[in-house]
Amino acid sequence: MRIAKITVEGHDEGPVVRVAGEIDLSNSDDLRNDIVHAVPHDAHGVVLDLTETTYLDSSGIRLLFELAERLQARRQRLVLVVAEEALVRRVVVLTKLDDAVPLLQGIDEALLALRG
Amino acid sequence: MLVEIQRSLLPDRLPELPGLHFAGRYEPGLEPRRQAGDWYDAFMLPTGHVLLSVGDVVGAGTGAASAMRALRTSIQLYVSEGYTPRQVLERLNRRAFDDGRGDIATMFVAVLEPAGGRLVFASAGHPPPVVRHSNGDVKLLAALGGPPVGATPRAHFVEHETVLAAGAALVLYTNGLIERRGEDLGTGLERLRKAVLAGPCDAGALADDLIASCDTIDRSDDVAVLVVTSDLDVAPLHLQVLAHPRVLRSMRLALSQWLARAGVSESDASDLLLAVNEAAANAIEHAYDPGDGDVEFEAERVGRFVTVRIRDKGTWRPARPVSGGLGMKLMQRLVDECIITPGPDGTTVELRADVDGIGEP
Numbered sequence: 001m002r003i004a005k006i007t008v009e010g011h012d013e014g015p016v017v018r019v020a021g022e023i024d025l026s027n028s029d030d031l032r033n034d035i036v037h038a039v040p041h042d043a044h045g046v047v048l049d050l051t052e053t054t055y056l057d058s059s060g061i062r063l064l065f066e067l068a069e070r071l072q073a074r075r076q077r078l079v080l081v082v083a084e085e086a087l088v089r090r091v092v093v094l095t096k097l098d099d100a101v102p103l104l105q106g107i108d109e110a111l112l113a114l115r116g
Numbered sequence: 117m118l119v120e121i122q123r124s125l126l127p128d129r130l131p132e133l134p135g136l137h138f139a140g141r142y143e144p145g146l147e148p149r150r151q152a153g154d155w156y157d158a159f160m161l162p163t164g165h166v167l168l169s170v171g172d173v174v175g176a177g178t179g180a181a182s183a184m185r186a187l188r189t190s191i192q193l194y195v196s197e198g199y200t201p202r203q204v205l206e207r208l209n210r211r212a213f214d215d216g217r218g219d220i221a222t223m224f225v226a227v228l229e230p231a232g233g234r235l236v237f238a239s240a241g242h243p244p245p246v247v248r249h250s251n252g253d254v255k256l257l258a259a260l261g262g263p264p265v266g267a268t269p270r271a272h273f274v275e276h277e278t279v280l281a282a283g284a285a286l287v288l289y290t291n292g293l294i295e296r297r298g299e300d301l302g303t304g305l306e307r308l309r310k311a312v313l314a315g316p317c318d319a320g321a322l323a324d325d326l327i328a329s330c331d332t333i334d335r336s337d338d339v340a341v342l343v344v345t346s347d348l349d350v351a352p353l354h355l356q357v358l359a360h361p362r363v364l365r366s367m368r369l370a371l372s373q374w375l376a377r378a379g380v381s382e383s384d385a386s387d388l389l390l391a392v393n394e395a396a397a398n399a400i401e402h403a404y405d406p407g408d409g410d411v412e413f414e415a416e417r418v419g420r421f422v423t424v425r426i427r428d429k430g431t432w433r434p435a436r437p438v439s440g441g442l443g444m445k446l447m448q449r450l451v452d453e454c455i456i457t458p459g460p461d462g463t464t465v466e467l468r469a470d471v472d473g474i475g476e477p
Binding site: 003022024055057059062087091095 | 361362364365368386387390393394397400401442443445446449450
């Protein structure tokens with residue numbers, strides 16, 4: 001049983017990848033690979049929409065750090081969209097991921113941020 | 117001097133019963149004339165039940181203080197003799213007119229059965245008690261009552277019944293707690309309701325909070341508060357799962373259901389879930405070869421503390437913690453206490469959180 005579902009939406013700046021469900025040790029590696037493969041080489045980067053992510057732990061944070069690194073090696077950016085009151089936001093802030101990866105509240109804002 | 121008399125007339129020691137906690141507070145008013153009529157009482161009855169009462173004698177000075185003492189003692193005697201709360205109010209009302217003193221008092225009288233929490237009560241013109249349930253709901257116990265005792269010879273009093281469930285808090289008080297000059301009573305009641313909602317689990321701490329929430333600048337009337345809390349009675353959780361990443365989600369589901377039954381707020385539960393998951397993920401990643409052992413979970417709530425133990429029979433390898441130390445740091449930030457005990461036969465991680473303050477964000 002898959003505990004998370006990915007949907008990809010193409011935009012000029014880059015794809016918006018939405019992860020609905022839970023991210024934990026059982027699926028974080030697979031998710032990271034799936035997300036990397038969803039980003040075309042000519043995109044500015046990827047917007048990762050975590051507004052429907054109901055669970056995220058340290059393996060998920062590790063996924064996000066590694067993702068940011070891999071994208072940076074290709075000169076691409078990672079931007080996150082996270083809801084204000086969510087558990088995901090709490091974990092991101094507690095682990096200081098938001099020092100390394102921008103956290104935004106809306107898709108449009110996030111796409112703009114991809115352009116730089 | 118008046119305040120000393122008043123304080124000495126209030127119970128020195130409240131009952132001590134397993135699973136129940138009582139806390140009473142009295143604060144004199146700032147206007148000397150209006151002191152000394154309020155009381156609270158929690159009294160052990162020969163049947164093993166507990167009499168709870170709170171009241172407010174109209175009037176002031178030593179007259180009110182002695183009237184208050186007489187009423188409190190009479191309530192104890194009548195209930196000890198087997199009269200129900202409604203009958204007690206009727207008797208007190210008749211006596212008020214028979215002895216011609218003209219004392220008028222509002223009061224709330226209840227009998228609580230410790231086993232099961234059945235509460236039988238009757239009110240004589242008194243403001244409604246507040247009940248906070250373990251899930252955070254706060255309601256007024258606003259059932260039909262009668263007029264103040266001594267107000268009219270033809271008074272009719274009504275008796276009601278409810279249950280003080282495990283994990284609940286009952287707050288009895290006098291109107292000094294909710295009244296402020298120039299403000300209607302509804303506003304004061306709403307303020308009290310909010311204070312109970314945000315207040316701590318511990319009876320004494322809640323009583324102190326409520327007294328502190330009165331506006332001391334404007335308070336002319338004295339205030340009595342009696343808080344009764346009932347411990348949450350939830351059986352500990354035991355889980356044993358195969359050490360595989362796929363089990364993490366079902367473990368989280370089981371633990372979150374247990375936390376809800378244990379009356380833990382959503383935000384505290386969320387933090388605990390994250391922390392337990394980190395310990396479990398670490399055991400799964402490092403204790404054994406994949407799928408080659410079990411992880412055991414034990415969760416219990418004692419008062420305001422929830423303790424969760426995660427036990428594996430492999431070896432803890434601090435040199436290679438999950439996520440390069442991230443998981444460990446996250447776990448420690450989410451709970452109040454984290455004790456890791458590695459050993460030759462396995463590792464136990466004990467996480468402890470103070471989940472006091474039902475209803476706080």
